Amino acid sequence: MYLKNHLFLKVNRKMDSFDLSSYLFSKQKQVNRTIDEIIDQTTNSSVVVSAMRHSLLAEGKRIRPVLCIAASQAVGGRTEDVLMAACALEMIHAYSLIHDDLPAMDNDDLRRGKPTCHIAFNEATAILAGDALLTLAFEILSSIDLNPIKINDAVKWLRVINIIAKAAGYKGMIEGQIKDIAAEGNRIGLKDLEKMHALKTGALIEASISTGAILGNGSVEQIQQLNIYAKNIGLAFQVIDDILNVEGDPAVMGKDVGTDQVREKSTYPSILGIEKSKEFAKNLVNNALQALDYFDNKSDPLRAIAHYIIDRKK
Amino acid sequence: MYLKNHLFLKVNRKMDSFDLSSYLFSKQKQVNRTIDEIIDQTTNSSVVVSAMRHSLLAEGKRIRPVLCIAASQAVGGRTEDVLMAACALEMIHAYSLIHDDLPAMDNDDLRRGKPTCHIAFNEATAILAGDALLTLAFEILSSIDLNPIKINDAVKWLRVINIIAKAAGYKGMIEGQIKDIAAEGNRIGLKDLEKMHALKTGALIEASISTGAILGNGSVEQIQQLNIYAKNIGLAFQVIDDILNVEGDPAVMGKDVGTDQVREKSTYPSILGIEKSKEFAKNLVNNALQALDYFDNKSDPLRAIAHYIIDRKK
Numbered sequence: 001m002y003l004k005n006h007l008f009l010k011v012n013r014k015m016d017s018f019d020l021s022s023y024l025f026s027k028q029k030q031v032n033r034t035i036d037e038i039i040d041q042t043t044n045s046s047v048v049v050s051a052m053r054h055s056l057l058a059e060g061k062r063i064r065p066v067l068c069i070a071a072s073q074a075v076g077g078r079t080e081d082v083l084m085a086a087c088a089l090e091m092i093h094a095y096s097l098i099h100d101d102l103p104a105m106d107n108d109d110l111r112r113g114k115p116t117c118h119i120a121f122n123e124a125t126a127i128l129a130g131d132a133l134l135t136l137a138f139e140i141l142s143s144i145d146l147n148p149i150k151i152n153d154a155v156k157w158l159r160v161i162n163i164i165a166k167a168a169g170y171k172g173m174i175e176g177q178i179k180d181i182a183a184e185g186n187r188i189g190l191k192d193l194e195k196m197h198a199l200k201t202g203a204l205i206e207a208s209i210s211t212g213a214i215l216g217n218g219s220v221e222q223i224q225q226l227n228i229y230a231k232n233i234g235l236a237f238q239v240i241d242d243i244l245n246v247e248g249d250p251a252v253m254g255k256d257v258g259t260d261q262v263r264e265k266s267t268y269p270s271i272l273g274i275e276k277s278k279e280f281a282k283n284l285v286n287n288a289l290q291a292l293d294y295f296d297n298k299s300d301p302l303r304a305i306a307h308y309i310i311d312r313k314k
Numbered sequence: 315m316y317l318k319n320h321l322f323l324k325v326n327r328k329m330d331s332f333d334l335s336s337y338l339f340s341k342q343k344q345v346n347r348t349i350d351e352i353i354d355q356t357t358n359s360s361v362v363v364s365a366m367r368h369s370l371l372a373e374g375k376r377i378r379p380v381l382c383i384a385a386s387q388a389v390g391g392r393t394e395d396v397l398m399a400a401c402a403l404e405m406i407h408a409y410s411l412i413h414d415d416l417p418a419m420d421n422d423d424l425r426r427g428k429p430t431c432h433i434a435f436n437e438a439t440a441i442l443a444g445d446a447l448l449t450l451a452f453e454i455l456s457s458i459d460l461n462p463i464k465i466n467d468a469v470k471w472l473r474v475i476n477i478i479a480k481a482a483g484y485k486g487m488i489e490g491q492i493k494d495i496a497a498e499g500n501r502i503g504l505k506d507l508e509k510m511h512a513l514k515t516g517a518l519i520e521a522s523i524s525t526g527a528i529l530g531n532g533s534v535e536q537i538q539q540l541n542i543y544a545k546n547i548g549l550a551f552q553v554i555d556d557i558l559n560v561e562g563d564p565a566v567m568g569k570d571v572g573t574d575q576v577r578e579k580s581t582y583p584s585i586l587g588i589e590k591s592k593e594f595a596k597n598l599v600n601n602a603l604q605a606l607d608y609f610d611n612k613s614d615p616l617r618a619i620a621h622y623i624i625d626r627k628k
Binding site: 046049095099102105127128130134135136138141151157158159161165166168169174175177178 | 358360361362363366409413416418419436437438439441442444445446448449450452453455456457458466468469471472473475476479480482483484485488489491492495
C-alpha cells in the first residue's frame with residue numbers, strides 16, 4: 001500500500017509537467033499527415049480510395065497509433081521509426097469499424113457524426129474499402145527500406161507483422177466481433193464479457209504497444225511490463241466506455257447515451273453496477289501505472305494516457 | 315520463327331515425360347493438408363473457423379499455390395520452403411471469393427456446387443471469415459522460425475509480404491473487383507477488359523509466381539522471365555475462362571455456360587469473336603512458354619501448366 005501511494009505521488013508529480021493535449025495533438029497530426037500521404041487521392045481517383053479516406057481520415061482519437069508511438073518512446077525509440085506501424089494499426093482499426101458498421105453486422109448509419117462508409121458510398125464499396133485498408137496495413141508494415149545496413153530491422157518488422165496479424169485475426173479481434181454478435185440480446189457473465197473485450201478491442205491495443213516496444217528496441221523485461229500496462233488500460237478503456245454510455249453527457253460525447261440499456265447489452269455497469277464498475281476501472285488503471293514504475297520519465301505519455309482513459313468525458 | 319518452332323519441339327519433347335496430373339494432385343494434397351493443419355477445427359470450435367474451412371477447403375484447382383511451388387522449383391527451390399506462402403496465397407484467393415459472392419457484390423448462392431459462405435452460414439460470418447482468411451495469410455507469411463541462422467530469410471519474407479499485399483490491395487485485386495462491378499451492364503473496350511483482368515486475377519497470379527521465385531532464391535533475370543510467364547498465363551487463363559463460358563460443356567464444367575452473354579458481360583469472345591479469342595490465348599501461352607526457354611527442365615511443371623491452361627475443359 002505504501003508502494004502504491006508512493007507511486008501515485010511520483011506519478012502525479014510527473015504529470016504536472018506533462019501536457020497530454022499537446023502531445024496527443026502533435027502525434028495525431030503526424031499520423032493523419034502520413035496517412036494522407038500514403039493514400040494519395042491526387043494520383044488515384046478510384047472510388048475505393050475515396051471510401052478508404054472517408055473512414056480513415058474521419059476525426060478520431062488515434063489511440064492505437066499514439067499508444068504505439070508512446071510505447072516506443074518509453075523504451076527510448078523515435079516516433080519516425082514507428083510511424084508506419086502506427087498508421088497501419090489505425091488502418092486496421094478503421095477497417096474493423098467499416099465492416100462492423102455494415103448492415104449485416106451492427107447496421108449503423110452514423111459514426112462520429114458522419115455517414116458510415118456503406119451509407120456514404122454503398123455496401124460493396126464499403127466491404128472493399130475495409131478489405132483494402134486491412135491489406136494496405138500489411139503493405140506498409142512490409143515496405144521499409146531494406147538496404148543492407150538495416151538488415152536486422154527485417155526481423156523486427158516480421159515479428160511486428162506477426163503480432164499484429166494474430167491480434168487482428170480469427171483468434172483475436174475477429175473472434176471478439178463474433179462473440180459480440182453472439183452476445184446480442186443474450187445476457188452474458190462477467191468472465192465472458194471480459195473475454196469478449198479482451199479479443200475485440202484489447203488484442204489490437206496490446207499489439208499497438210508491443211509493436212512500439214519492439215520497434216523501439218525494448219528489452220524483454222520492458223516489453224513484458226508494457227504488456228501488463230496494455231492489458232489493463234485496454235480493459236479500462238472499455239469499462240469507461242460502458243460507464244459513459246450510462247452517465248456521459250450526450251452533448252460532450254457527440255452521441256446518444258443509454259443505448260446499451262435499450263439494446264439490453266451486457267456491460268460492466270449492468271453486471272457490476274456503476275460504482276463497482278468505476279472502482280474496477282480505477283484498479284485497472286492503477287495496475288497499468290504500476291507496470292510503468294519500471295520505466296523512467298520517457299514513459300510519461302503512457303502515464304498520462306492511463307490517467308486520460310479514466311478521466312475522459314467522451 | 316525458327317526459334318519459336320525449335321522452342322516448341324523442345325517443349326513438346328519435354329512434356330512427354332512430365333505427368334502434370336500427378337504433379338497437380340500431389341501439390342494440391344500438400345497444400346490442403348497444410349491448410350487443414352493451420353486452421354485446426356479440433357482445437358477451435360468458433361463458427362468463424364467452420365466458415366473459413368467451408369470456403370478454403372472446398373474443391374479447387376489451387377492454381378496459385380501450385381504456381382508458387384512450381385516457380386520456386388524452376389529456380390531450384392524446394393516445396394517445403396514455399397509451402398506456407400502457397401497456403402497464404404490460397405487463403406487470399408478464398409477470401410476474395412467469399413467477399414465477391416456476398417449479396418452486396420455478385421450475390422452468388424453456389425460456388426463449386428456448394429452453398430457460398432454467406433448461404434451456408436450468414437452474411438456477418440461470411441464477411442468475418444473473409445477478413446480472417448486475409449489476416450491469417452499475413453500471419454503465416456510472417457511466422458517463419460527466426461532463429462539467428464536464418465536472419466537473411468527475414469528480408470525475403472518481408473519482400474514477399476510486400477509483393478502479395480500490393481497485389482491483393484487497392485491498386486491490385488481490389489481495384490479489379492471495383493472495375494468489374496463498374497463494368498456490369500456497361501460494354502467496355504478491349505483495353506479496359508485487359509486492365510480489369512490484370513488487376514482482378516492477374517496481380518495475384520503474378521505475385522504467386524514472384525513469391526515462389528524469390529523464396530526459391532531466383533536471380534533477378536530468372537524473376538524477370540518468370541514475371542513475363544506470369545503476365546501471359548494470367549491473362550490466358552481469363553481468356554480461356556471466357557471461351558469456356560461460350561462453348562464449354564456444362565456437364566464437364568459443373569456450372570452453367572452462356573451466363574456471360576445473358577448478363578451482357580464484356581468478354582474476349584464478345585469483343586474479339588471466338589476464333590480470334592482462341593488465337594489470342596494461344597499467343598499468350600506461346601509468350602509464356604518462350605519466357606521459360608531461359609530455364610532448364612526444372613521448369614517443366616510451369617510449361618505443363620501453360621499447356622494445361624489452354625487445353626483445359628473446365
